[in-house]
Amino acid sequence: MAHASDTPSGRDYRETVFLPETPFPMRGGLPQKEPLILEQWGDLYATLRAERQSQNAPLYVLHDGPPYANGDIHIGHALNKTLKDFVVRSRFLLGYDVDYVPGWDCHGLPIEWKIEERYRAQGKRKDEVSKAEFRQACREYAAGWIDVQREQFKRLGVTGDWDQRYATMDFTTEAAIVREFHKFKTSGQLYRGSKPVMWSPVERTALADAEIEYHDHVSPMIWVKFPVTGATDDHPDDLLSFRHSTPSIVIWTTTPWTIPANRAISYGPEIAYGLYEVTAMEEGLEFEPWAKPGDRLILADKLAEDVFKAAKIAAWNRVDDMNPSGLECAHPLASLSPGYGFSVPLLAGDHVTDDAGAGFVHTAPGHGADDFEVWKAHGHHEVPDTVDPDGAYYDHVPLFAGLKVIETEGKKTGKFGPANSAVTEKLIEAGNLLARGRTEHSYPHSWRSKAPVIFRNTPQWFIRMDAPLDDDGTLRERALASIDETAFHPAAGKNRIRSMVESRPDWLISRQRAWGTPLAMFVDKQTGQPLIDAEVDARITAAIAEGGADAWFTRPDADFLGTHDTDRYEKIEDILDVWFDSGCTHAFTLEPRDPAHGYKGDRPSHWPADLYLEGSDQHRGWFQSNLLEGSGTRGRAPYDAVLTHGFTQDENGEKMSKSKGNTTDPAVVIKESGADILRLWVALVDYAEDQRIGKQILQTTVDAYRKLRNTVRYLLGAVAGFDEAERLPYDQMPPLEKFILHRLHELDGQVREAYADYRFQDVVRPVLEFCSGDLSALYFDVRKDSLYCDRPDSIRRRAARTVMDEVFMRLTAWLAPLTPFTMEEAWVTRFPDAGTNCARVIPATPDEWLNPAEAERWAGIQTVLEVVNEALEAARRDKIIGGALDAWPVVTGPAEAFAPFDGLDAAEIFRTSGAELKTGGDAVSVVVGLAEYPKCARSWRRVPDVGSDAAYPELSARDADAVRFWDAARA
Structure with missing residues (x-):
């Protein structure tokens, strides 16, 4: 200027x-x-x-999925909490009153581990410390991290009701969780069952599906012979003639350690099986194979060749078709110990396929869900206990007492122990190992410890998914109906959680740990049924609201049971799965916060929430636990909409890790x-x-x-x-x-x-x-x-x-x-x-x-403007002009291209001192000419009226008028 x-x-x-x-x-x-x-x-x-409340604004509720109180926030926390803050602030911006109470998950294994490590550093084992002291240490640890994370979230700009934050370890909250648990107990949805569950020997507790992640793992694989010992009349003697050699059913497994728990073999009724006789072995091998000519093996036809290849069998004859129904076998370890002298029946099972293995499934009812179901379905009730909570064989297990399946101490913690190899060696000794190898496959691990888990039969508490409720529906049906009524962002989330709920087993809610909310109830020792007594339940929740979960573990039974005979009842000291804890958060955060239960004041909120917002992994976690808890106690999900986000990766699209x-x-x-x-x-x-x-x-x-x-x-x-x-x-x-x-x-x-x-x-x-x-x-x-x-x-x-x-x-x-x-x-x-x-x-x-017409006009103008700008830039590069105000372009083009300029100053739009629009041709073209007029000393425009005002000879008329106004204002 x-x-x-x-x-x-x-x-x-x-x-x-x-x-x-x-x-x-x-x-x-x-x-x-x-x-x-x-x-x-x-x-x-x-x-x-x-x-907003002074304006009587409509209420909007975002319920906070609680982060875990055990460390500084990471980028995933920042993404999640920022998205939630976008929701909160944008709803205020749209004129709503917004209820958002940040919360924390505080119970569970990660915190227990940290405290165990602290005691180990002091030379103490966990069992050398009182449970009350241990839980207090966990509580203080979580409280410290809540304070840290709260300040980190605030620094991110996250706004919410920080003063009334919730935490699953608050006394009033623990009481509320127990109150929700009692609703399931009272409604009859709760039961104690003995079935195989995912068990973490390292953490010494059962795990739910949501606590499992799958990693690639190299496992041993073995093909094992189960000698046939008997059959019904459906099988001709010549097929099973022991004069030739005893035929054997062949099974394949990647868990040799489960063989001592075998009680049956499952087959597929629709699978074609054959009896095969070995006629020759491969030659030039560096070891002597376990099969030999004359062996008779019963296999799925589709898999026979794969099995022969693994066993180094070069030639064979298919003797005849085989129907496994009615066959009985000896346990493959029977010759080594009378403890395995029982008969192993063949059981039909829909879970058996001929996609891999041998077409038969070794069935250990204490170590697999399908195994357990097929065993029970055929009228068997006794399920053997083979492996203890520490991942070792019980003392009563023949040949293998005390051997570890999973190591739980020392440098090898979380690694497979000697059990697999010990079982394999005994199978060789018994003459019933056909082949072995190794395979890489997806194997379940604890998402906390990252250690492998096992299926293990153990008494646990479950919530029934398919029991008829008072509305004739089931928990599963209520949950599925709620999913259909919920808005999902993105929409694909609906199918994802729906398929999970359709196929999920009963809800396993008990854990065998110290730091958590207890299954605070009594069970009748004679009937095995939970005590249903509203007054007892009220005394329990009141004591926990006053003294926290410790009250359940430290106060005498009589304080709760009142007139009931204390000798008749068993106090349950398992703790609730942390997903049940956080699945109850809606109950004490969205519903009226009763000051009688320890809450300070009340605040406007409503149930259900308008929105839940978490990562997409929570379809199997927090979204689902809230869905089941709300559906089981209130008939529907505690949310109207669910929003999910993905996970944050590095710039190369790789998963982030500190290592x-x-x-x-x-x-x-x-x-x-x-x-x-x-x-x-x-x-x-x-x-x-x-x-x-x-x-x-x-x-x-x-x-x-x-x-x-x-x-x-x-x-x-x-x-x-x-x-x-x-x-x-x-x-x-x-x-x-x-x-x-x-x-x-x-x-x-x-x-x-x-x-x-x-x-x-x-x-x-x-x-x-x-x-x-x-x-x-x-x-x-x-x-x-x-x-x-x-x-x-x-x-x-x-x-x-x-x-x-x-x-x-x-x-x-x-x-x-x-x-x-x-x-x-x-x-x-x-x-x-x-x-x-x-x-x-x-x-x-x-x-x-x-004004769509004005938008259309300026779209046309900008089309011409782009061509003019390119020409001006070229002229500037070629030093024809120093700047746009030196130019007086002549723009030629069809009349319709210039129609939008009607009534406008083209030079003003082009930012030049002047411009000429000429009609002609089919396309817009530009010739950049020079503005041949004096330069205004104020605006630098080169226009004809510079000097037209005698009082300001250096200025254009417009600038002279403006300066006169300016001078007068300051006179």
Whole structure:
């Protein structure tokens, strides 16, 4: 703009140019600024709720899935809590009163382990410490991490009812969980059953499906012969003639350690089996195979060749068809110990296939769900106990007493012990091993300890999925009906959780640990049935509300049983599965928080929640435990909608792990760049899929942030001092302003709809495009001259500042949920006494702004403008012009291309000193000519009227008028 050296009079016109001025800095300085803004906000959540309640706003409830209180937050926590904060803040922005109570999961194995390690470091074993002391240590450990994580979440900008946070270990909460458990007990849905469950010897407890993850594992595989000892009359003697050789059923297994628990062999009724005789073995082997010519083997026809290859059998004859029904076999270890002298029957089972193995399934009812079911289905009731809680064979197991299946102590903890190899060697000794090898397959592991688990028969407490309830439905049916009524984001989540619930077994809820909420009930020793007595239950929950779970373990039975005979009842000291704990959170967080149960005051909320929001793994975890708990006690799920997000990977799409060194620590990002950068990253990704983060991706986010910040900064400078007297009504607006207001109307609808549907990417991306396209590349550039140089009361300048005010008011509202610190800084910079930006609702957008015709006009204009800009840029590169104001382009093209320019100044749109539009030809072309006029000393435009005002001979008429106005205002 103007400089003294450009003006013959020597006047410096810079002071007369209305350049944007704002204290809002170009650089964010977020790591230093954000803590100050947090301090200024104070209890922001209380402020927002009080304001919305004073407006009688409709209530919206987001229920928090609790993170686990055992370490600093990681990037997954940051993603999850930021998404929840987007929901909370956007619902406030849309005019709701929002109930959001952050919570924590506190019970369970990871914390127990940490405390066990602490005692081991002191030279103490867990059983040398009283349970009360141990639980207190767990409680203090969890409480410490709740405090740490709460501050980390707050620093991220997460707003919620932190003062009334919930924790599953609070005394009142433990009592509420027991109260929910008693509902299942009273309704008859609870039962004690002995069946194989996933058992972690390392953690010494049963695990639920949700606590299992599958990893590739190399296991031994063996083919074992079970000699046939008898048959019904359906089998001709010549087929089973022992004169030739005793035929054997062949089974295949990857768990040799389960052979001592074998009680049957299962076969598939639809599978074709044959009796085969070995005629020759492979030659030149480095070892002597266990098969030999003359052996007779019964196999599935489809798998016979695979078995022969594994056993090094070179030639064979198929003697005849075989129907396994009615056959009986000897146990393969019977010759080594009379303890295995029982008969092994053949049982038909639908679970048997001929996809792999030998077509027969070795059946150990104490170590497999299918094994257990087929054993029971054929009328057998006794299930042998083979392996103890520590993963070792019981003393009564012949040949293998005390041997470990899984190591639970020392450096080999979590590794397979000697059991597999010991069983295999005994099978060789007995002459019943046919072949062996190794295979890599997917094997269940504990998701906490990462150690392999085993199926183990053990008495546990279950909730029935298929028992008729008082409405004639079942828990499974209620849950499935609820799923059908729930909105899922993304929609694919519905089928995922539905298939899980359709096929899931009864809900295993008991654990054999110390740190948790107890199954606080008594069982009649004579009948084995739980005691149903409301007064007893009330005494139990009151004691736990007063003294926590310890009250159940430390107070005498008589305190609870009252007039009942204490000798008749067994006190259950198992603890509840932590998924049951967190499955109850809706009951004490969403429903009225009764001060009589220890809650401070009450707060508006409602049941069910409007939304649950967690990672996609929670379809089998928290979403499902809440679904089952709510359906079992209240007839439906405690939520109306479920939103799931994917997992965060590194920039190469690999899973993050500390050992790889590819993690992104949210605390480091916040310290280096600020929380708004991390939040903007969350807004930009498609959270429904797995998303990536790393230094390069964060740099891209910083670039996007810079665009937003610079846009807001420009607006702050442009509207400085704007007041209502300056506002221009819509009907006086120039076409360009009407186009920008139309875009605001369009965006307003998109933003509201995207927030309502939780599509945060569809808020930030269109807004970013609007800032860089419609504003920076078009509107700000076109109106820069008017804004800087028109006299303040001119229609054009008033229109520009009016529209920029409307843009500012909406941008700071639209982006408040996503980048709240930056939008707060911008708002307070302009309106220091107007309260927090976070409390605003999106300003109403007048319907008259909707103007499709103006949008169509400017689409046509921008098509021509692109061609002109390319020509100007080429002329600048070729040094034909120094800048666009040196140019006077001649633009030639068809009449329809120039129709949108009707009534407009093309030079103003092209940002040149002048322009000529010439009709002709089929395409738009440009010849960049020079503006052959004097240069205005103030605006630098080269226009014919420079010098037309004698008082200001260095200025154009427009600039002379503006300076005269400026001079008069200061006279």
